[in-house]
Amino acid sequence: MTIERRALVGAMALGLCIAVAGLLVWGFAAPYHQRLFFTFLVNLIAVVGLQVFMGNSDITHFGHVGFMGISAYVTAILATPVAVKRSALATAPFGVNTFELTPLVAVVVAILITLAVAFLVGLMMVRQAGVAATIATLAFLVIVHVVVMNWVDLTRGPRAFYGIPPKATIGWAVATAFGAIVLARAFRDSKWGLQLRASSEDVAAASAVGVPIRKLRFAAWMLSALIMAVAGALFTLFVGTISPKSFYFDLTFLTIAMLILGGMHSVTGAVVGCVIVTVGVETMRFLESGPAVAGMKLPEMFGLTGFFLGLVIVLSMAFRPSGLLGADEIDDIWHRRRLRKAGVEVS
Amino acid sequence: MEYLLQQSMNALSLGGEYALLALGLAIVFSVMGLVNFAHGDMITFGGYTMFLVAAGLGIANPALLLPVGVLSVVLFAMFLEKVAFKPVRGAPPTTGMLTAFGVSILIQNVALIFVGTRAKSVPTMDFLISNVTIGSVRIPIVQIFETAVTFIAIALLVVFLRRTTIGMAMRAAAKDVSTVRLMGVRADRVIATAFAISGFLAGLATVFVLARRGAVDPFMGFTPVLKAFVAAVIGGFGSLPGAVIGGLVLGVAEVMMQVVLPESMAGFRDAFIFTAVGVLLLVRPQGILGERPDFGEKS
Numbered sequence: 038m039t040i041e042r043r044a045l046v047g048a049m050a051l052g053l054c055i056a057v058a059g060l061l062v063w064g065f066a067a068p069y070h071q072r073l074f075f076t077f078l079v080n081l082i083a084v085v086g087l088q089v090f091m092g093n094s095d096i097t098h099f100g101h102v103g104f105m106g107i108s109a110y111v112t113a114i115l116a117t118p119v120a121v122k123r124s125a126l127a128t129a130p131f132g133v134n135t136f137e138l139t140p141l142v143a144v145v146v147a148i149l150i151t152l153a154v155a156f157l158v159g160l161m162m163v164r165q166a167g168v169a170a171t172i173a174t175l176a177f178l179v180i181v182h183v184v185v186m187n188w189v190d191l192t193r194g195p196r197a198f199y200g201i202p203p204k205a206t207i208g209w210a211v212a213t214a215f216g217a218i219v220l221a222r223a224f225r226d227s228k229w230g231l232q233l234r235a236s237s238e239d240v241a242a243a244s245a246v247g248v249p250i251r252k253l254r255f256a257a258w259m260l261s262a263l264i265m266a267v268a269g270a271l272f273t274l275f276v277g278t279i280s281p282k283s284f285y286f287d288l289t290f291l292t293i294a295m296l297i298l299g300g301m302h303s304v305t306g307a308v309v310g311c312v313i314v315t316v317g318v319e320t321m322r323f324l325e326s327g328p329a330v331a332g333m334k335l336p337e338m339f340g341l342t343g344f345f346l347g348l349v350i351v352l353s354m355a356f357r358p359s360g361l362l363g364a365d366e367i368d369d370i371w372h373r374r375r376l377r378k379a380g381v382e383v384s
Numbered sequence: 385m386e387y388l389l390q391q392s393m394n395a396l397s398l399g400g401e402y403a404l405l406a407l408g409l410a411i412v413f414s415v416m417g418l419v420n421f422a423h424g425d426m427i428t429f430g431g432y433t434m435f436l437v438a439a440g441l442g443i444a445n446p447a448l449l450l451p452v453g454v455l456s457v458v459l460f461a462m463f464l465e466k467v468a469f470k471p472v473r474g475a476p477p478t479t480g481m482l483t484a485f486g487v488s489i490l491i492q493n494v495a496l497i498f499v500g501t502r503a504k505s506v507p508t509m510d511f512l513i514s515n516v517t518i519g520s521v522r523i524p525i526v527q528i529f530e531t532a533v534t535f536i537a538i539a540l541l542v543v544f545l546r547r548t549t550i551g552m553a554m555r556a557a558a559k560d561v562s563t564v565r566l567m568g569v570r571a572d573r574v575i576a577t578a579f580a581i582s583g584f585l586a587g588l589a590t591v592f593v594l595a596r597r598g599a600v601d602p603f604m605g606f607t608p609v610l611k612a613f614v615a616a617v618i619g620g621f622g623s624l625p626g627a628v629i630g631g632l633v634l635g636v637a638e639v640m641m642q643v644v645l646p647e648s649m650a651g652f653r654d655a656f657i658f659t660a661v662g663v664l665l666l667v668r669p670q671g672i673l674g675e676r677p678d679f680g681e682k683s
Contacts, residue, residue, distance in 0.1 A: 097478055097485075161662045164669040167477060168419050168621050172613045173665065176658040179610065187651035290489055297482060340496030343489055350486030355471045358479045 041226055047368030048222035051308055052215035055081070059211035071207060073319070078210040079272045081311045083288075084295045085217045086264030088307040090257045091296065093230055095237030096167050099289055100158075100174030103181035104262045105269030106284030108151040110185060110192055112270040113201045113279055116143035121200030128190045140204045144270040148263065155262030162258060163251040178289065185281045197280045205274035213271055217264050221304045222366070224260055229253050234302070287343075291318065294346040297353050300360025305367040310360065314349060321345045386521045391639055397527035397592075399635020400534030404589040405612030406619065406627035407541070408582035413622050414558035415578040417477050418469060421484040423612070424605025425491040426464075426583055430457040430590035431600035432499065435506050453594075454587030461583025462576055473575070495602035503601040506594055526595045533588055538628060541581070545624075550577055558622075614661055620674020629672055 055078070062074040087101045114126070115138045122134035138146065158177055162170055185192045192198060224230045233253040236243035244250060273279055291314070299310025321344075327337035353360060405423065412420050433456040437443050443452075468487045472480045515522045545551040553569040554577060565571050593608055594600070611634060616622075619630025637660065641653045665671070 095478060097481055158662070161666045165665065166621075166669075168413075168481070169617045169665070169669070169671070169674075171419070171481065172617050172621075173662065175610065176614055176661065180655045180658050183652060183655040187655075293482075293485070338497050339501070340493040343493035344497065347486045347489030347491075347493060351468065351483060351490060354475075354479050354483040354486060358472075358475060 043368045043372065044222055044226040044366070045219075047305070047366050047371075048219045050367055051222075051305060052218050055214050055218070055308075056211055059207055063207050075205075075207055075210055075275050076272075077311070077315050078207075078214050079268050079275070080288075080292060080295065080315065081308060082210075082214050082217045082268040082271070083265060083292050084299075084307045084311045085214075085221045085304060086261050086268060087292055087296050088301060088304055089221050089224055089264060090261035092301045092303070092307075093225060093233045093237070093257050094254050095234075096254075097171045098174050098261070099171065099293070100177035100181075101261065101265050102284050102289045102292065103178040104151050104155060104265035105272070105288070106181050106185060106281070107154055108147040108266035108269035109273040109279055109284060110198070111147035111150050112140070112143050112273045113198050114191065115146055116140045116202055116204075116274070117198075117200050118202065125193060125198070125200060126190070130190055133191070140202055140274055144267075144274070147270050148266045151262060151266035151269070152259065155259055159255050159258045159262075163254045178285070182281055182285050185284075192281070195281060197278050199278045201273055201277045201279070203275060203277040205271050210271055210275070213267055217267070218304060218308070220260070220264065221307075224257070225304060229256060233257055290343065290346050294349045297360060298349050300362040300364070302359065302364040303362045303366050305365070306360050306362035309362060313361075314346070317345055317349070318342055386519075389521050390523065391643060393523050393527050393531070395636040395639035396632070397530040397534075397635075398638060399632035400530050401589050401592050401608065401631075402611050402615045402634050403628045403631030404534055404537065404585045405609055406615040406631045407538070407624060408585040408589075409609075409612055409616050410619075410622055410624050410627040411554075411578050411585075412582045413616075414624065415554055415561075416469075416473060416575050417480065418472075419477065419481040419484060420582070421481065421609075422464060422468070422488040422491065423582070423586060424607075424609030425488050426457050426461055426586040427590045427593055427605035427608060428491065428495060428600070428602060429460045430454070430587050431506070431594050431604055432495065433457075434590075434594065435504055435600045438506055439504070450591055453590055454584065457587030457590055458580050458583040461579045461586065465576060465579040492602050499602070501602065503599040505599040526592060530592045533592075537585060537588060541585075541624075544581075550574065554578060614658065618661055618664065618671055620671035623671075623673040626671060626673035633672075 059074070059078075062071055066074065083101065083105060087098060090096070090101070091098045114122075114129075114133050117125075117137065119134065119137050122129065122137070126134045158173075162173060165173060186195055188194070225234075232243065232248040233250070233256075236248050236250045236253070240250065269284070272283075295310040295314040296307055297310070298314055299308065300306030321342040324335060325338050325341040327335050329335070409420055409423055412418050430453045434449055434453040437452055438449055443449055464487065468483060469480065472483045515524050516528070517523075545555055550569075550573065553564055553567075553574050556567075557564045557569075557571075557574050561571065564574065589608065593604065597604065612631065615630035615634040616627050617630070618633055619626025619628070634657070637657055638653065641656060642650070645653060645656070
């Protein structure tokens with residue numbers, strides 16, 4: 038996969054921003070803010086992973102969080118110490134409560150299992166037209182949720198899965214986010230990414246010049262699932278306690294709103310949307326709890342966060358359907374500015 | 385034999401509910417290409433209206449309550465069209481779909497903020513859940529009602545689409561909107577009618593959803609409409625007969641699963657059904673009556 042130098046520089050620049058922010062947080066922030074930043078990074082990785090499929094194929098994907106959930110639960114089941122599992126998963130099948138893997142091995146296994154599932158779902162996905170494909174992704178999310186909720190022996194069902202070794206650090210998360218951004222840019226700006234984007238604009242024309250649409254869509258699907266799997270595993274190994282609710286609609290809405298606000302056709306947009314929505318959501322969480330502002334006690338308003346996310350999506354669609362950045366990446370913006378300075382007319 | 389009759393009644397009524405919802409989705413989709421993710425929230429709206437009318441105004445007479453509920457959903461559907469979906473008319477399908485998705489989140493959370501998460505019961509639906517005994521078979525009234533209403537609604541819809549001018553315009557708009565407009569039919573009217581019909585069907589479904597659950601909560605519309613979406617995909621998305629067939633197929637499949645699955649596996653029902661639908665789509669990507677997705681390839 039060859040990647041243009043300019044795209045690589047853009048991706049690196051984005052990654053460096055994250056790395057610098059990570060260093061600052063790691064060095065100076067209070068534990069609460071460190072947790073917040075870690076969650077932000079997990080969301081960022083997820084949004085970038087979502088962008089890989091949604092941004093290139095132009096098919097709305099509601100099932101991405103399902104991949105996170107699979108990976109998170111497999112990691113949790115494999116990496117949790119036997120001592121905990123003996124009581125928490127007393128009736129576990131496959132003897133999973135008789136052994137434990139080191140977190141790294143557990144993550145690798147979790148990614149492989151997630152990819153295997155993605156492979157099977159992908160076979161069906163690439164044969165669908167847009168709308169049916171989207172509904173299929175939604176149905177996939179529900180399937181994952183139903184299985185996790187009901188396979189109580191393996192997952193503890195609706196109850197929290199606790200005791201997972203919290204081995205992930207901010208450093209790992211920053212490195213993963215960096216890697217995800219570079220990977221997403223590399224795919225987007227590769228020959229395949231370009232072909233896939235072309236096919237989403239005009240199927241017939243792309244097909245006529247020999248674009249293997251299904252294969253490329255499948256590739257984007259698998260790459261997206263890979264990034265989601267890493268995000269899920271990372272999340273699990275940081276928080277140490279997960280439940281099926283962690284990987285359902287709340288996270289789906291959040292990540293979709295982030296991607297849409299920033300612009301789903303751009304990796305830079307994914308990052309920008311993630312930052313803005315994170316700030317917005319934290320503000321809403323604060324307001325939701327009914328704080329006293331300037332001596333006035335505000336009422337508790339449960340649901341404000343969700344309302345904000347809905348509003349972000351609706352307003353984006355009404356006023357700027359292609360998101361804040363449209364299809365521009367950070368290096369496109371730089372490039373245009375340089376051209377303009379040099380006196381070249383650019384649109 | 386009695387068991388079989390009971391279960392097939394079960395399947396028919398459940399399938400009817402899905403068919404009503406799937407038809408509403410398909411009508412809107414065929415006329416303006418919108419995948420209406422907010423369809424489920426119309427049910428929620430209708431549910432809350434009936435709750436408010438029953439609890440707030442104390443009107444418990446179902447002959448009054450039910451029409452008010454259905455009418456409120458029709459008006460709400462037309463309101464949504466004017467406020468939320470008009471700006472994205474003619475936009476790419478993704479834009480419309482995501483708008484509807486956002487609208488759905490908005491409505492759910494407005495309900496959360498103003499009425500809270502707790503489910504509120506709507507007591508006046510009692511007469512619907514009583515049973516009638518035919519011979520030695522006991523069948524809940526709601527199932528008979530539901531099946532009958534579904535078939536009458538579908539029959540009326542067929543007559544409407546075939547015999548009235550606006551109905552014919554809608555069928556034509558499903559094929560080619562610009563030509564319909566060139567013939568002097570106003571797009572506004574066609575789309576508003578589509579939403580009104582979709583709301584009417586959703587309103588009918590609301591009554592039955594409510595009768596089954598007996599309570600309203602902000603997320604009550606999600607599951608029925610997800611099933612309706614799946615039904616529409618089974619039948620072939622955008623096809624009206626497909627929506628009806630898909631709904632019935634899904635209803636039958638669900639009831640069969642319920643019968644076949646052992647108690648301990650009952651929770652997995654939806655996972656099994658959706659997986660089965662996935663396999664069906666692998667073999668037949670276009671659904672039962674849909675058009676084959678075009679990838680520009682030689683077939």
